[in-house]
Amino acid sequence: MSAKPAIGFIGVGFMGHGMAKNILEKGFPLTVLGHRNRAPVEDLLAKGAKEAKSAAELARSCDIIFICVTGSPQIEALVRGPDGLKAGAKSGLIIADCSTADPTSTLALAAELAPLGVHFIDAPLGGTPAQAETGKLSTMIGAPADVFARVKPVCEAWAAKVDHIGLVGDGHKMKLINNFLSLGYGAIYAEALTLAQKAGISPKVFDSVLRGSRMDCGFYQTYMDYVLTRNRDAHKFTIANAAKDTRYLAALADAAGVANPVGSAVKNAYAAALAAGKGDDFVPMLSDVVAAGSGVKLG
Numbered sequence: 001m002s003a004k005p006a007i008g009f010i011g012v013g014f015m016g017h018g019m020a021k022n023i024l025e026k027g028f029p030l031t032v033l034g035h036r037n038r039a040p041v042e043d044l045l046a047k048g049a050k051e052a053k054s055a056a057e058l059a060r061s062c063d064i065i066f067i068c069v070t071g072s073p074q075i076e077a078l079v080r081g082p083d084g085l086k087a088g089a090k091s092g093l094i095i096a097d098c099s100t101a102d103p104t105s106t107l108a109l110a111a112e113l114a115p116l117g118v119h120f121i122d123a124p125l126g127g128t129p130a131q132a133e134t135g136k137l138s139t140m141i142g143a144p145a146d147v148f149a150r151v152k153p154v155c156e157a158w159a160a161k162v163d164h165i166g167l168v169g170d171g172h173k174m175k176l177i178n179n180f181l182s183l184g185y186g187a188i189y190a191e192a193l194t195l196a197q198k199a200g201i202s203p204k205v206f207d208s209v210l211r212g213s214r215m216d217c218g219f220y221q222t223y224m225d226y227v228l229t230r231n232r233d234a235h236k237f238t239i240a241n242a243a244k245d246t247r248y249l250a251a252l253a254d255a256a257g258v259a260n261p262v263g264s265a266v267k268n269a270y271a272a273a274l275a276a277g278k279g280d281d282f283v284p285m286l287s288d289v290v291a292a293g294s295g296v297k298l299g
Contacts, residue, residue, distance in 0.1 A: 008062035016068035018132030026157035056088030072105040091117025124175035142171035187269040190290040226284035240279035
């Protein structure tokens with residue numbers, strides 16, 4: 001049996017820590033890049049991971065590298081920086097970007113790295129940090145078939161559902177469309193809850209009608225966990241990231257020549273919350289921002 005590929009990981013935050021932990025637990029040798037929050041790094045080191053001092057060092061020592069960071073500016077810096085992945089890359093290296101990124105940037109990075117024999121692919125995520133910890137995420141991968149075949153067994157260490165949806169860039173396109181739906185629900189829930197409260201229907205009554213109905217779903221449940229119990233960690237996805245993703249969606253629609261008035265309304269809901277200084281709050285907390293604008297409280 002051939003040895004398992006050496007795996008690198010950049011971005012061991014909310015989602016990345018669980019993914020990296022599961023990679024280790026499935027027996028893959030793992031090296032991580034240092035993180036400003038040392039706690040998840042130290043936890044992974046205690047479990048048997050190694051630590052690289054730079055992205056270039058990671059690229060020199062690994063066969064497959066996963067990136068799970070905020071967005072395209074951070075990804076581009078990791079690849080193109082003076083001590084970045086490109087500087088240390090060798091032919092045959094696969095860089096799988098699990099972030100939610102601008103597909104235009106993804107395609108540009110893939111074209112830039114291809115002459116070096118490096119495969120830059122997109123493998124954005126579906127799910128929550130809790131699912132990352134249990135290895136139950138989903139991923140939608142844009143990659144050539146032969147590259148997908150190499151990366152799939154590693155993705156299966158942290159994902160219960162691995163979809164090969166097309167070529168490079170297609171994963172990030174699908175992820176933005178997916179997030180348009182989920183973040184759109186988040187904005188609609190906030191407005192609906194505010195209207196209900198203003199009309200004399202409490203969040204508890206609201207939930208008693210929707211829970212278990214056709215309108216119920218996993219996103220609704222984690223969103224309402226915060227609304228009803230004030231559990232801040234019920235759905236750990238920041239408003240700043242939501243605002244970024246809806247901006248990327250608008251750029252995708254512009255590039256495709258598609259009018260997206262609903263997408264623009266969703267983007268503006270998160271942009272307004274971000275401008276109000278709520279960027280570090282999580283998506284369900286948008287409900288409090290919208291409610292406050294109408295002079296009501298949900299909690």
